[in-house]
Amino acid sequence: MNSLIQLRHSLHQHPEIALEETETAKRILDFFKPLQADQTLEKLGGTGLAFVFQGKKPGKRLLFRCELDALPIADLKESKHQSQVPGKGHLCGHDGHMAIICGLGEKLSQKRPVSGEVVLLFQPAEETGEGAQAILNDSRFEEIRPDYAFALHNLPGFPLHQVVLRKGTFAAGSTGMRLHFTGKTSHSAHPDAGINPAQALAQLMQQLPQLPKEIPGFSLLTLIHAELGTLAFGTSAGKGSLSMTLRAFDQEDLDLLIEKAQALAQKIVNQERLKLEVEFVEKFAVSHNDPELYSLVKTAAEKLALSTVDKPEPFTWSEDFGLFSQHCPSFLFGLGAGEKHPQLHEGTYDFPDELIETGVGMFLGILGKLS
Numbered sequence: 001m002n003s004l005i006q007l008r009h010s011l012h013q014h015p016e017i018a019l020e021e022t023e024t025a026k027r028i029l030d031f032f033k034p035l036q037a038d039q040t041l042e043k044l045g046g047t048g049l050a051f052v053f054q055g056k057k058p059g060k061r062l063l064f065r066c067e068l069d070a071l072p073i074a075d076l077k078e079s080k081h082q083s084q085v086p087g088k089g090h091l092c093g094h095d096g097h098m099a100i101i102c103g104l105g106e107k108l109s110q111k112r113p114v115s116g117e118v119v120l121l122f123q124p125a126e127e128t129g130e131g132a133q134a135i136l137n138d139s140r141f142e143e144i145r146p147d148y149a150f151a152l153h154n155l156p157g158f159p160l161h162q163v164v165l166r167k168g169t170f171a172a173g174s175t176g177m178r179l180h181f182t183g184k185t186s187h188s189a190h191p192d193a194g195i196n197p198a199q200a201l202a203q204l205m206q207q208l209p210q211l212p213k214e215i216p217g218f219s220l221l222t223l224i225h226a227e228l229g230t231l232a233f234g235t236s237a238g239k240g241s242l243s244m245t246l247r248a249f250d251q252e253d254l255d256l257l258i259e260k261a262q263a264l265a266q267k268i269v270n271q272e273r274l275k276l277e278v279e280f281v282e283k284f285a286v287s288h289n290d291p292e293l294y295s296l297v298k299t300a301a302e303k304l305a306l307s308t309v310d311k312p313e314p315f316t317w318s319e320d321f322g323l324f325s326q327h328c329p330s331f332l333f334g335l336g337a338g339e340k341h342p343q344l345h346e347g348t349y350d351f352p353d354e355l356i357e358t359g360v361g362m363f364l365g366i367l368g369k370l371s
């Protein structure tokens with residue numbers, strides 16, 4: 001286990017953000033060399049990696065996924081393994097998730113699955129929601145297309161080692177949406193001669209956050225950025241933009257909210273004689289947990305004598321693992337990182353090393369039941 005902690009610390013010292021994870025991928029590749037996987041896929045969806053361990057008999061293909069990317073946030077926790085890259089840090093614990101999947105690789109190297117095969121996937125760019133999509137878009141994904149997929153995320157705010165479960169939606173789906181308005185500049189002494197997006201912006205800033213009231217399930221529209229014209233006092237603004245994050249627990253609700261937001265923007269833009277361009281960024285699908293896999297994961301936790309908790313409501317944050325749940329039965333669960341532990345993405349957050357062994361044990365328990 002010590003080698004896994006060492007690996008986790010060296011990953012922590014050398015964080016790389018979304019789509020730049022080449023050195024991280026190299027470190028993982030080096031770790032797996034002596035483990036002699038039956039198949040290795042490199043540069044999957046960019047910087048991703050997959051290692052395949054085959055069982056003796058034919059059977060189901062299980063996929064266990066972790067994330068390669070760190071965050072563009074400074075690591076403020078002083079430790080021997082503090083980040084050596086200014087302004088970047090593993091503040092979501094993806095270094096720990098990687099160590100867990102590496103530990104699973106060690107176990108599979110010693111003892112292949114009884115049947116079927118196991119794919120260990122190191123996915124790029126989770127934080128921007130691009131990585132899972134990039135893996136699915138890679139033509140080689142067909143070679144590892146799973147029958148079942150699993151992932152875990154550490155969760156500060158829950159007791160250390162507690163397994164957090166939920167049937168159905170585990171984490172919300174979300175998308176960033178940017179509205180770009182084009183009007184016409186004019187002299188600020190003659191604003192009537194131009195087309196200023198200010199009124200449209202003001203109306204939309206008030207009306208868009210009200211839209212979730214028209215959606216049947218939970219949803220939220222949060223304004224995150226607004227822009228109007230340039231700082232030129234002689235000029236009436238001719239362009240503007242408004243950016244927001246939309247989220248919901250159900251994919252249909254999210255799609256409906258997006259539709260309504262676009263329709264409202266179009267209506268107001270037409271009234272104001274502006275031109276509208278809509279852009280979507282950082283799209284995350286709803287993470288849906290297959291109810292049939294629930295008892296399997298719960299049993300794995302109980303066998304390790306770990307406490308479990310059923311979360312009554314889904315998490316309002318998003319995970320791009322949700323995209324896998326649209327392709328095969330999947331299950332994403334949480335591992336408590338300590339009730340008082342700094343939250344994910346906070347500067348002083350650091351993955352608890354004690355969770356590595358727990359994570360490996362959980363995945364081994366799951367795979368023992370299915371292979």
Ligand SMILES: [Zn+2]
Nearest residue numbers: 092127344345
């Ligand atoms: Zn994160």
Ligand SMILES: [Zn+2]
Nearest residue numbers: 092093094153
């Ligand atoms: Zn994360």
